[in-house]
Amino acid sequence: MAGTRTDEVAGERRQLINVAYRLLGSLAEAEDAVQEAYARWYALPRNRREEIVSPGAWLTTVTGRVCLDLLGSARARRERYVGAWLPEPLPEPLPASLHGLAVRDRGHGADPADQVVMDESVTMAFLVVLESMTPAERVAFVLHDVFRYPFAEIAGVLGRTPAACKQLAASARRRVAAARVPVMAAGQAGVVRHVKQAWETKDIAALVELLDPAAVMTxxxxxxxxxxxxxxxxxxxxxxxxVAIAGKAPGLELLERPVNGLPGLVARSAGAVIAVASFDVADGRVTRIWAVRNPEKLRPWARDG
Incomplete structure (x- = not known):
């Protein structure tokens, strides 16, 4: 019975990583939040753990509270951040058949990046909109609209009434609607491929043709x-x-790779990943580019080959 309960608790990690990454936009912070939740679980007296009917619900509540605290402090940190702050881009996960191998090789559980389910709620465009929300709005929206947790449970995370949580989610929903978060456009992979080719050849005219006149790059x-x-x-x-960037990086290699589930580009120099670019495409042209160069955010890409 104890072994079954232990397996049940350990089996929640994938779900918790998924929740925490969407709440924080950072894989490293998400893993820290989940680790903190597990630390609090194992710090409980054994008889107290046995009284908890649903360890998964308990761990989700604690993870949500930890993320809420982190979101509050993150606002102050990001005000001091040099330049624009973007969510951490993620590579396509390993196939499920390789997860067991990853566990054995690393000895401490699969890479967190491999455990994030890629869907529209992790696209860079969606995560950027989540950044515009208050911490409470983000928690209420992600838990309810993305993961379908009832407001009664979310109330326990936020320390508010279910009705107040419902209002927070509604406010967040309006932000998403106002931002008109895009979904993958037909032909996006082809557009990204053409951008890659024009970038490699430093063809300014071709790039201009591929970009919307009002495009924005962050x-x-x-x-x-x-x-x-x-x-x-x-x-x-x-x-x-x-083109100026390409000129400063002799031997720059561009690779077509999924970024947060959508077609993107990875830039390598001397075998190391130096940038990851996400794209928003509409009507056959690129409208937004999000380029992450912060090396601390590129660690999940170190295995790219």
């Missing part, structure tokens, strides 16, 4: 990698910037 270097500190607006300016 880059995140975190003060650790040279990049534009403010969003770059307009097709011509973005194209010139992209």
């Amino acid at each position: 880059a995140d270097g975190g003060g650790m990698a040279g990049t534009a500190l403010r969003p770059i607006e307009g097709a011509a300016r973005i194209a010139q910037y992209m």
Whole structure:
């Protein structure tokens, strides 16, 4: 019986990582939050753990509370962040058949990046909108609209009434609607492939043609990698910037890779990943580019080959 309960508790980790990543936009912070939840679980007296009917619900509540605290402190940290702050981009997970191998090889559980389910709620566009929400709105919206937790349970996370939580989720929903978060456009992979080719050949005219005239590029270097500190607006300016980057990185290699579940590009130099780019495409043209260069956010990409 004890072994079954232990397996049940351990089996919640994948779900908790998924919840925490969407709440925080950072895989490293998500893993820390989940680890903290497990630490609190095992710190409970054994008889107290046995009294808890649903360990999964308990762990989700604690993880949500930890994330809520982190979101509150993150606002202050991001005000001091050098340049724009973007969510941490994730590579496509390993096939499920390899998860067991990953566990044995690493000896401490599968890579957290492999446990995040890729869907529309982890696209860069969606995560950027989540960043605009208050911490309470984000928690209520993610838990209810993405993971379908009832407001009665969310109330336990936020320390508010179910009715108040419902209002928070509704407010967050309005933010998403106002932002008109895109879904994957037909032909997005083809557009990204053409961007790759034009970027590799430093063809400014071709890049301008592929970009919407009002396109915006946001880059995140975190003060650790040279990049534009403010969003770059307009097709011509973005194209010139992209070509300038390519000129400063001899031997730059661009790879087509899924980024947070959608077609994207990975830039490598001397075998190391130096940037990951996500795209929003509409009517056959790129409308948004999110480029992450902060090396701390590129750790999940180290295995890319």
